[in-house]
Amino acid sequence: MSKSSNPKTTARVIKTRKGKRSRANIVNTALDLIREKGFEETTMRAIAEKAGVSLGNAYHYYPSKAHLVQAFYQRTHEEHLAASRPALEKESTLKGRLLAVMRVKISTLEPYHEFAGVLFKTAADPQNPLNPFADESAPVRNESIKLFEELVTGSKIRVPKDLSAELPYLLWLYHMGVILFWIHDSSPQQRRTYRLIDRTVDLLDKLISLASNPLMSPVRKKALRLVAELREEIRDDRSIAHAEAAFS
Amino acid sequence: MSKSSNPKTTARVIKTRKGKRSRANIVNTALDLIREKGFEETTMRAIAEKAGVSLGNAYHYYPSKAHLVQAFYQRTHEEHLAASRPALEKESTLKGRLLAVMRVKISTLEPYHEFAGVLFKTAADPQNPLNPFADESAPVRNESIKLFEELVTGSKIRVPKDLSAELPYLLWLYHMGVILFWIHDSSPQQRRTYRLIDRTVDLLDKLISLASNPLMSPVRKKALRLVAELREEIRDDRSIAHAEAAFS
DNA sequence: GCCATTTTCTGAACGCGTTCAAAAAAAGTG
C-alpha cells in the first residue's frame, strides 16, 4: 500500500470550520466512490477531482489512502451496531445473541464483499495503520469489543469469572476469523459463510460449556493466562516502539 | 501490491537454456537484494539492473514482484525442512517433535524478520498469488503440510483416526498463526514468539489428549466435519472461479 | 481595518509496479 518504509501515521489537526467541511467532503466522496467502484479502482486523484479539491489537499486531511479506510471501518461498525440492537433486545441466550450478531455483521459487510480482500490484506502488516491491532485502529477495535462485551453480559449464561473476562476479546478474534473466511468466500450470497457461522457458533457454545466445567479448570486457566499475556505483550511492543520512535 | 484488478498469474514457460540461466540469474539477484535491503526497498528496477537485464526482461520471467516471493517461500521451506531433520530423528513424542519443528521454523525465518510483514500482508487478499491458500501456493503449502504429516505419523502418539487425518492440516494452520504472531513480535530475538510456542505446544498437546477421550467424541466429530468441509469448499471455490475465467 | 501568523490549498514532480510494441537473438526447417 504505502511505498515508503516509514508511513505517515499522524492525521492533521483541523482548526477551522472550512477545514472540517473539506475533510467531511473528502471522506464522503471517497466512501461513495469506494462503494461504487471498489477500493483499488478508486484513485486518490478521482477522489480529489470528484470532491472538487486538489490532490495535495486530499492528502492534507488524509495522509494516506489507508486512513480513508479507517473511516470505512468506523462506518460499517456503526451500521453493525445499529443493526444488532433489535436482536440483542430479543435474544437472551449467548448462542442466540452471538448467532444474530455474527449474521448481522456479514449482512452489513455484504455490499463491500468484492473489494473487501483489498481492505483486509494489509491487516497482517505491522507497519500499516490499517492493521486491526495498531494504535490507530484502537478506537474502532475497542468499540467492536464492547459490542461483544454487551453480548456476553446481557446473556443469561454463567461462566467462570476468568473466562468471562476474556470472552469478549476472544469472540472479537473469532469474528475477525469469520471475516477472513468471508473474504475468501465466493459462493452466491456468501452462503458458506452463513453456514460456517451456524456451525461454529454451535461449536463455540458447546466449548464454552465444556470450558466452564470445573474439571477443565487447569487447562482453562492455562489457556486464559496465555491469552491475557499475549494481549499485554502486544501493548508492550507498542510502547517500546513509541519510545524508540521518540529517540530517532 | 498489484495495481490492476486482474493480476497476471501464469508464469512464462522457458524454452531455451539461455532462458533458464536468465531466470535463475534474476531470482538469485532478487533474493540477494531482498535479504540485504528488505522487500519494499528492493525495486524491480534495482533487481533488473543488478542482474544486468532490462526491466521488461525481469517481468518476462516473473510476471509480478509477488512471484519472486513465491521463490522466497520455497527456499525458506527447504531450509526449514533440512533444519528439522535432526530433531525429527531424535524426538519421538508429538510434543517434542512439534516443539522442535516450530522453534526451528522461527529460527529459519529470523534473518527475514524485518520485512516479513510485507511478505505476509498480502496473505489475506484472495486475488493475490501470494495468498497461502491460492492455487499457485499449493506446491509449497502441500510440502509444508507434508512435514507436519511426518511429524505426526513419526510420533508414538495414538489419536483417533478421524483426528489424525486432519491433524497435519490443523498443525499447519497453527504454524501459520504463530508466524502471524512472530511478524508482530518486536521483542529482542523474538523471545516472545518462542515463549508463545512453548506454551501453545504444551496446550495443544493437552488438547489433543482431551480430544482423544471417547467422551469428547461428539464434539470432536462435529469440529472435524467442519474442518473437512471448509477445506473442500476452498477447493470448490477455486474450480468455480476457474470455470468463470475460462468463459471470460 | 491592517498586518503577521496560521491554516488550507495547489500542482508539479518523484519513484514505484506494471505493460507493450517492437527489436534482437536463438532455434527450428529445408
Next chain:
DNA sequence: CACTTTTTTTGAACGCGTTCAGAAAATGGC
C-alpha cells in the same frame, strides 16, 4: 547456409500513491 518462426530482450510509457515548496485564504491581535 538462408529462411521462417519462436523466444528473449529492450526501453519508453502509463497510472498509481505520495511528497513538497510555495500560493491563497482565513484567523487572531491591535
